[in-house]
Amino acid sequence: MCRHDWKKIVVTITVLLCSVPIMPGGQKSGTISANGQVARCPASTYVLEPAKCVPVAYDADVVVAGGGFSGIAAALATARQGAKTVLIERQGAVGGSFGPGMHFQKVFLQDDPNTYIKGAPYDYVKGEVTAITREFAENFFALHAGRKSCSLADSKLCSYMTLKMLKEAGVELMLCCYACDPIMQNNKVCGLFVENKSGRQAVRAKVVIDATGEADICRRAGAPILRPKESYHEYDSHAPTGIGIWAIVAGIDGERLDDSKVVEISWKEGIDDLAEVTCDGLRKLAPDPSLRAIKVQLVRPHPKVDAGDAKHISALEAGIRKYVIDFVERCRKHVPGCENAYLLYIAPYLCARGGPCIEGEYTLTMPECYEGKKFDDVIYVYGEAHALRWQAEQKVPFKWTDVPYRVMIPRKVDGIIAVGRSASCIPDTLLRICESVIYMGQAGGTAAALCVRNDVEPRDLNVKQLQKKLLADGFYLGDENRLAELGLRQ
Ligand SMILES: Cc1cc2nc3c(=O)[nH]c(=O)nc-3n(C[C@H](O)[C@H](O)[C@H](O)COP(=O)(O)OP(=O)(O)OC[C@H]3O[C@@H](n4cnc5c(N)ncnc54)[C@H](O)[C@@H]3O)c2cc1C
Missing domain, CATH: 3.50.50.60 (FAD/NAD(P)-binding domain)
Structure with missing residues (x-):
């Protein structure tokens, strides 16, 4: 092999090493600091992100x-x-x-x-x-x-x-x-x-x-x-970590609506063994009597929930939205004045208190x-x-x-x-x-x-x-x- 070919191989290997994430495998303990800076990167649980401009x-x-x-x-x-x-x-x-x-x-x-x-x-x-x-x-x-x-x-x-x-x-x-x-x-x-x-x-x-x-x-x-x-x-009494979401329900017959019945049909629902959610009724949203608001929030206290944990937030977003839809469906079936009710709007994200x-x-x-x-x-x-x-x-x-x-x-x-x-x-x-x-x-x-x-x-x-x-x-x-x-x- 000529000198020129060796040079080509070295350059190719260097380029490959620089463009592919490097995993120093076999390490048992991680050394990732709180801000994610890397001393060693255990391949089993981390991917080393390549540097870029x-x-x-x-x-x-x-x-x-x-x-x-x-x-x-x-x-x-x-x-x-x-x-x-x-x-x-x-x-x-x-x-x-x-x-x-x-x-x-x-x-x-x-x-x-x-x-x-x-x-x-x-x-x-x-x-x-x-x-x-x-x-x-x-x-x-x-x-x-x-x-x-x-x-x-x-x-x-x-x-x-x-x-x-x-x-x-x-x-x-x-x-x-x-x-x-x-x-x-x-x-x-x-x-x-x-x-x-x-x-x-x-x-x-x-x-x-x-x-x-x-x-x-x-x-x-x-x-x-x-x-x-x-x-x-x-x-x-709201701590730790009150979390909730608002939604608006339309199509309500305000004159026939029985508020006590709404409270009666409300229930608590578990989300992934993480927390329970509930809703306390259809709240007035004047001036249009056909609109009402609902707030679905976690049953307190709920110490397992960490509002800074992506998995928790994802599970709660999904679970709370399902609850909102089920709640409106239940109102349609069981609450006088809600026969034609429908979910008009739900806030884009959960807010943390x-x-x-x-x-x-x-x-x-x-x-x-x-x-x-x-x-x-x-x-x-x-x-x-x-x-x-x-x-x-x-x-x-x-x-x-x-x-x-x-x-x-x-x-x-x-x-x-x-x-x-x-x-x-x-x-x-x-x-x-x-x-x-x-x-x-x-x-x-x-x-x-x-x-x-x-x-x-x-x-x-x-x-x-x-x-x-x-x-x-x-x-x-x-x-x-x-x-x-x-x-x-x-
Ligand atoms: C159910 C509930 C009821 C409440 N009731 C009341 C009440 O009656 N009276 C009262 O005074 N307070 C109430 N609060 C509390 C109040 O809403 C909050 O304390 C207040 O909004 C906090 O303001 P903030 O600016 O610190 O945060 P936020 O209002 O939460 O604003 C944070 C912003 O940062 C954005 N953000 C977050 N992460 C990122 C990121 N990585 N990149 C870019 N943007 C990001 C979010 O989208 C958001 O816009 C209630 C809260 C909840 C959840």
């Missing part, structure tokens, strides 16, 4: 993963401070649980705007409604939304008005786009790999905001995660809400609904709780801030309330923009600077004495 879709200052209320508020806050902002959302519309998810009860509505803005009874953040929360409310009411019982229909208006606000603020939107792995440099997140119709793309950013509702990005970055526990039921969240530099707990704990790095002042109930039972005056900046900062990983339902709390449902997630989103976005401007890591941000900006934007951080104590007033 991924095109950069955007070079941004801030990228926000998740277009729910927390992500929208975060993106608006960063963009309005001049940071080049990209928002990534896996659905075709923004709003998250309150948009496509249609979980729209009790959200700054069902009252007239003035009552709401002056502080409705279910106003969970202390102070007059301000900042982006107030803008949301005003834009929302301007669309003639917020009518009693119209909540599901209003979720479409919510998607519309928030989309308009994002566009006006100059936020770049990537809809129908899944935020996958973080781009890592050692322990720092420097952007996101995303998947969409174009394939795999990269979005580079100076700061990443995890607004996925389940801390998906932080988890993949290797940050420590708090998973819901059965014991959380002690604090919140709890689930995994980061283990932050600080974890806020329910007992701390009972006692109304104060923190020097307060970003807004919160009144958690179950704490309110507990205080009423104990006959002690209601106490507001400071939400500290550190609940948004994951331990061990830099370059990333977790907002909304992804922030650090026990039980997993503690920081879920709509208004809370909007205020937190705005605080997280404001912090990210300051980090970009000052070239600092989120954990090293001068919190006083953030607090001053939040005060200027109308946030309530305490009374005048407290502000003086915090060094925020002369």
Whole structure:
């Protein structure tokens, strides 16, 4: 064989080795780190993904993963401070649980705007409604939304008005786009790999905001995660991990409908030995009496369910949708007024009320809400609904709780801030309330923009600077004495 042929064989083998996944077989123990980085790849349970060049879709200052209320508020806050902002959302519309998810009860509505803005009874953040929360409310009411019982229909208006606000603020939107792995440099997140119709793309950013509702990005970055526990039921009858889906039923004869019969025919159904689901009736959906809403949700508590587990979510999506169809069929057969009923619409995905969240530099707990704990790095002042109930039972005056900046900062990983339902709390449902997630989103976005401007890591941000900006934007951080104590007033 001539020298030339040898050279050809070596080149061929090299090309083959580089283009085919390499499995170092025979290894008994895996050495895959929490963020999927590979030291050794056991062939029995893993496939080594070949390295490839991924095109950069955007070079941004801030990228926000998740277009729910927390992500929208975060993106608006960063963009309005001049940071080049990209928002990534896996659905075709923004709003998250309150948009496509249609979980729209009790959200700054069902009252007239003035009552709401002056502080409705279910106003969970202390102070007059301000900042982006107030803008949301005003834009929302301007669309003639917020009518009693119209909540599901209003979720479409919510998607519309928030989309308009994002566009006006100059936020770049990537809809129908899944935020996958973080781009890592050692322990720092420097952007996101995303998947969409174009394939795999990269979005580079100076700061990443995890607004996925389940801390998906932080988890993949290797940050420590708090998973819901059965014991959380002690604090919140909905915990751990309330999950549900909304649907709309049409063709109902409202005059003949017997609501008591609907409740009677409802039943509990098991899904894959994972959880049970049920439905509590046909809810009014004015103004059209032929339409009713159903909410199918897990029978609580359901500690086996992990909202961050793909297998669980897939099984629940399938099982809950089957239940919705069976429920409507049963209504048609057994409930007077439902003979011509049919399923008109079902939300595109299950929404989670709890689930995994980061283990932050600080974890806020329910007992701390009972006692109304104060923190020097307060970003807004919160009144958690179950704490309110507990205080009423104990006959002690209601106490507001400071939400500290550190609940948004994951331990061990830099370059990333977790907002909304992804922030650090026990039980997993503690920081879920709509208004809370909007205020937190705005605080997280404001912090990210300051980090970009000052070239600092989120954990090293001068919190006083953030607090001053939040005060200027109308946030309530305490009374005048407290502000003086915090060094925020002369
Ligand atoms: C059954 C139920 C009832 C509820 N009732 C109320 C109530 O009455 N009042 C109240 O205040 N709150 C209620 N909640 C809670 C509230 O809906 C949530 O706490 C709140 O929506 C959380 O906001 P978020 O922005 O953190 O997350 P979400 O609203 O969940 O938004 C997360 C967004 O991220 C997107 N996303 C997730 N992963 C990715 C990814 N990898 N790539 C791209 N996009 C991604 C999702 O599509 C979604 O749009 C309820 C929730 C449920 C499930």
